[in-house]
Amino acid sequence: MSAYLQVDGLDKSFGGLHALQDCSFTIAQGRITCLVGPNGAGKTTIFNAITGFLRPDAGTVAFRGETLDGLSPQAIVRHGIARTFQNLRLFTDLSALDNVLAGMLGQPGEGPLGAIFRPMHTARAQREYVARALATLEHVGLAARAREKVRNLSYGEQKLLTVARVLATGAELLLLDEPASGMSAGALENIMALLRRLQGEGKTLLVVEHNTRVVQQIADDVLFLHQGHLMAQGTPRQIINDPALAEIYFGGAI
Amino acid sequence: MDFWLSYVTLAAIYVLLGLSTNLLVGIVGIFSVSQAAIFGVGAYIVAHFLMAADPISFLPALAIAAACCIALNVLVTLPSLRVSGDYFVVTSFGIQLLATAVFTNWTGGTGGANGLPGIPPPDLWHRPLEDAWQVMALCLAACVLGCVCFFLVMRAPYGRLLRAIREDELAVAAAGKNVLRAKVSAAALAGAFAGVAGGLYATFLSFIDPSSFDLDSSILLLTMVVVGGARTLVGSILGPFLLLALPQVLTMIDIPTTFAAAMRQLIYGVLLILFMLFRPQGLAGERL
Numbered sequence: 001m002s003a004y005l006q007v008d009g010l011d012k013s014f015g016g017l018h019a020l021q022d023c024s025f026t027i028a029q030g031r032i033t034c035l036v037g038p039n040g041a042g043k044t045t046i047f048n049a050i051t052g053f054l055r056p057d058a059g060t061v062a063f064r065g066e067t068l069d070g071l072s073p074q075a076i077v078r079h080g081i082a083r084t085f086q087n088l089r090l091f092t093d094l095s096a097l098d099n100v101l102a103g104m105l106g107q108p109g110e111g112p113l114g115a116i117f118r119p120m121h122t123a124r125a126q127r128e129y130v131a132r133a134l135a136t137l138e139h140v141g142l143a144a145r146a147r148e149k150v151r152n153l154s155y156g157e158q159k160l161l162t163v164a165r166v167l168a169t170g171a172e173l174l175l176l177d178e179p180a181s182g183m184s185a186g187a188l189e190n191i192m193a194l195l196r197r198l199q200g201e202g203k204t205l206l207v208v209e210h211n212t213r214v215v216q217q218i219a220d221d222v223l224f225l226h227q228g229h230l231m232a233q234g235t236p237r238q239i240i241n242d243p244a245l246a247e248i249y250f251g252g253a254i
Numbered sequence: 255m256d257f258w259l260s261y262v263t264l265a266a267i268y269v270l271l272g273l274s275t276n277l278l279v280g281i282v283g284i285f286s287v288s289q290a291a292i293f294g295v296g297a298y299i300v301a302h303f304l305m306a307a308d309p310i311s312f313l314p315a316l317a318i319a320a321a322c323c324i325a326l327n328v329l330v331t332l333p334s335l336r337v338s339g340d341y342f343v344v345t346s347f348g349i350q351l352l353a354t355a356v357f358t359n360w361t362g363g364t365g366g367a368n369g370l371p372g373i374p375p376p377d378l379w380h381r382p383l384e385d386a387w388q389v390m391a392l393c394l395a396a397c398v399l400g401c402v403c404f405f406l407v408m409r410a411p412y413g414r415l416l417r418a419i420r421e422d423e424l425a426v427a428a429a430g431k432n433v434l435r436a437k438v439s440a441a442a443l444a445g446a447f448a449g450v451a452g453g454l455y456a457t458f459l460s461f462i463d464p465s466s467f468d469l470d471s472s473i474l475l476l477t478m479v480v481v482g483g484a485r486t487l488v489g490s491i492l493g494p495f496l497l498l499a500l501p502q503v504l505t506m507i508d509i510p511t512t513f514a515a516a517m518r519q520l521i522y523g524v525l526l527i528l529f530m531l532f533r534p535q536g537l538a539g540e541r542l
Contacts, residue, residue, distance in 0.1 A: 077430030115410030
């Protein structure tokens, strides 16, 4: 049986910078895998390569046995992989509800012809989608803020909203780029509980995370990336207790 | 009475142009300064078919003009898919200059700087609309139809998609949406509005020349969107009605006509600056 997500020999250079070097790993279905490593290790580059935002110089990515090479970002979302961004990239002028709706696929009236010539059909379908989007917001704990413009939400709420937006796509593999960074202690517990809940619902998560406490609490597997290469793979305990990795992670100063 | 008729007719035509500009600039964020060029192409095409040796009737001519303007607007908007924001303004500026050059110098097709006089009035199923009331009714009907389309688009998921694209194209792609298709179809819709407005304009005035479709006109359209308000239907209606009233108000003041034209440009400029500084959301819109 082939792996759920298989990343094989990815290479990517930006000028003289070797962002990814023969990077290979696999991810098992239904697990939370944390991607860790020092700044510049290539964590976000890996995300970009898997989700089609970046074309690698070499290597392949396969999802459930199907290759994703050369597919556009939107095609990859339709295959069932969706991602968040480290800098959120929410639609700040739109409401929280509209942000979630913007992530839902296959809505009638998403082109001009459907919008103009089938207004009743569009409106009827929209009521269903709105109900589903509200349920998604409820799920991440933002139901009360649904009609609020994103710019008026707190940073923690905005982070939850990015998760709601990837959930809206219906994807089963979620790539979350630092979902817990910059959050207060209370909000942190909140988002860790949410990630656990998503796992319970059958989602598979690949999470970039810096906070070792978070990694220890949520990760089933940890991938340690260094200079664009997979350096180690193991349980959180194995990775965190490895002195060689700690040396790389925290730098030679310690 | 005549004055009111022509004011309302012209305003109805400009509302269509306002919708076209608002859709592209306000909603999708494709900052086009060449919408008057598309408007002009619509006007010249309808004029051409109505004045041909073997003329066709108004509605088919209008349909041809709309189709051409859809294709043309998609074509001139394509650079916006590659160059973003500020750079596209420069590209669009070039397109506008190019169009003006063609309108002015292609004397065989457009009559050049002298323009095309004697364009017949619009007709419906071979019944010419000779009466100014009828022409006004036709333009108002087209305007209402345009407003309904705009309203439906804004209310539908399509409107949300376009607004999301203005904010963050990359995030829209990450949400699994086809940005290219949405932008191209918005450009097509804006082109159709401008083409229809052009056809109505040519037959209403019975005379067209390049001065109606130059850079000043494109900027007038942008001013209408800024003053009326970006991204709203009400804003797209208010802008044209207010700014077109201005020349009429100026004629009531006792100043020489040569002076009035310069005065009008001056006031448009001042309005644009004041609104940008003190009320960027316009009278009834959102921040551009």
